[in-house]
Amino acid sequence: MEKSHENVEAFGWAARDTSGVLSPFNFSRRVTGEKDVQFKVMYCGICHSDLHQLKNEWSNSIYPMVPGHEVVGVVTEVGSKVEKFKIGDKVGVGCLVGSCRKCENCDNDLENYCRDQIMTYNGVYTDGIPTYGGYSDIMVTNEHYVVHWPENLPMEAAPLLCAGITTYSPLRYYGLDKPGMHIGVVGLGGLGHMAVKFAKAFGTKVTVISTSVSKIDEAIDRLGADSFLVSRDPDQMQGAAGSLDGIIDTVSAIHPLLPLINLLKTHGKLVMVGAPEKPLELPVFPLLLGRKLVAGSAIGGMKETQEMVDFAAKHNITPDVEVVPTDYVNTALERLLKSDVKYRFVLDIGNTLNKN
Numbered sequence: 010m011e012k013s014h015e016n017v018e019a020f021g022w023a024a025r026d027t028s029g030v031l032s033p034f035n036f037s038r039r040v041t042g043e044k045d046v047q048f049k050v051m052y053c054g055i056c057h058s059d060l061h062q063l064k065n066e067w068s069n070s071i072y073p074m075v076p077g078h079e080v081v082g083v084v085t086e087v088g089s090k091v092e093k094f095k096i097g098d099k100v101g102v103g104c105l106v107g108s109c110r111k112c113e114n115c116d117n118d119l120e121n122y123c124r125d126q127i128m129t130y131n132g133v134y135t136d137g138i139p140t141y142g143g144y145s146d147i148m149v150t151n152e153h154y155v156v157h158w159p160e161n162l163p164m165e166a167a168p169l170l171c172a173g174i175t176t177y178s179p180l181r182y183y184g185l186d187k188p189g190m191h192i193g194v195v196g197l198g199g200l201g202h203m204a205v206k207f208a209k210a211f212g213t214k215v216t217v218i219s220t221s222v223s224k225i226d227e228a229i230d231r232l233g234a235d236s237f238l239v240s241r242d243p244d245q246m247q248g249a250a251g252s253l254d255g256i257i258d259t260v261s262a263i264h265p266l267l268p269l270i271n272l273l274k275t276h277g278k279l280v281m282v283g284a285p286e287k288p289l290e291l292p293v294f295p296l297l298l299g300r301k302l303v304a305g306s307a308i309g310g311m312k313e314t315q316e317m318v319d320f321a322a323k324h325n326i327t328p329d330v331e332v333v334p335t336d337y338v339n340t341a342l343e344r345l346l347k348s349d350v351k352y353r354f355v356l357d358i359g360n361t362l363n364k365n
């Protein structure tokens with residue numbers, strides 16, 4: 010039966026303007042299409058990208074905005090042509106819910122670099138309707154953009170779906186995953202702490218580079234980093250010059266790159282994954298002298314996202330999360346802005362999203 014003009018009631022929390030303040034929001038989702046999976050959202054991580062977009066820092070925000078792209082839930086309905094999922098399955102959705110499926114990137118399992126990719130929220134779907142993310146009770150997603158959530162992985166580990174894949178993918182792609190290599194991680198937030206965990210799981214030696222010495226104990230004792238550098242201490246930075254094979258830079262704000270480039274060995278790679286709102290200054294001479302590379306990376310394709318989740322399940326790699334009720338979301342966002350979280354807020358949507 011053709012039901013495409015009907016909608017399903019949905020409820021979540023949305024921002025209405027660049028204040029970024031969220032409040033309860035009634036909206037609708039499309040009826041489960043033949044290739045769609047409908048699921049009840051159980052947990053949704055709060056990514057710094059949510060904060061950037063809530064406040065229109067990337068100048069592309071659509072309001073009302075229901076953020077959330079680290080979403081784990083349980084399947085409630087599947088379309089007639091869905092092959093990979095059945096009702097009751099645990100599933101995850103990350104930053105993407107669509108792409109063209111025919112370009113070179115899509116052919117190469119790099120939907121994340123498709124020019125027609127559709128973001129999980131703050132995007133526009135093929136039906137012309139804005140996409141709404143996981144700070145909501147249900148989602149309806151084409152099965153291609155849904156991953157199987159491994160049984161032994163807690164559903165609270167939802168931040169793997171953005172923070173996890175965003176750090177796993179560049180470590181793999183740029184060959185920074187070889188045992189014995191020495192990897193630097195800059196910015197010890199949601200992405201940074203996952204970078205430390207994956208780099209350690211790959212058998213590399215990890216140095217955390219931070220502006221503040223206050224994070225030294227947590228970096229080493231809690232997260233298993235091997236060493237720590239205070240980026241504002243010129244003597245320490247000079248002492249470590251030329252020592253790193255690669256750096257994953259997760260910093261969300263403008264910061265100098267020269268001190269980081271100086272830490273690289275010849276042929277070392279500085280991979281940017283943080284997304285500051287303004288361009289950074291790139292000193293060129295220090296790159297020439299050592300054939301160094303500055304690169305970027307954005308999330309990961311669907312195949313790699315499934316691979317990452319399975320790898321995390323196998324090696325017991327989970328984000329350190331602070332699970333909070335949905336109505337705590339505005340406070341959580343304020344605290345995230347101050348880096349006051351270890352290391353990722355996760356909304357307990359399944360138990361605490363109340364319509365009243």
Ligand SMILES: NC(=O)c1ccc[n+]([C@@H]2O[C@H](COP(=O)([O-])OP(=O)(O)OC[C@H]3O[C@@H](n4cnc5c(N)ncnc54)[C@H](O)[C@@H]3O)[C@@H](O)[C@H]2O)c1
Nearest residue numbers: 057058196197198199200260261262282283284307308348
């Ligand atoms: N490339 C991608 O695909 C991708 C995916 C997700 C997030 N992001 C971006 O990555 C960045 C980090 O996201 P997150 O969720 O880990 O954020 P977060 O707030 O959890 O972590 C950011 C870290 O950067 C540190 N930091 C902030 N300002 C700094 C400064 N001036 N100098 C040094 N350190 C500073 C903070 O203390 C914090 O530890 C954001 O810009 C986010 O939008 C990119």
Ligand SMILES: [Zn+2]
Nearest residue numbers: 056058171172
């Ligand atoms: Zn994210």
Ligand SMILES: [Zn+2]
Nearest residue numbers: 109112115123
């Ligand atoms: Zn494509």
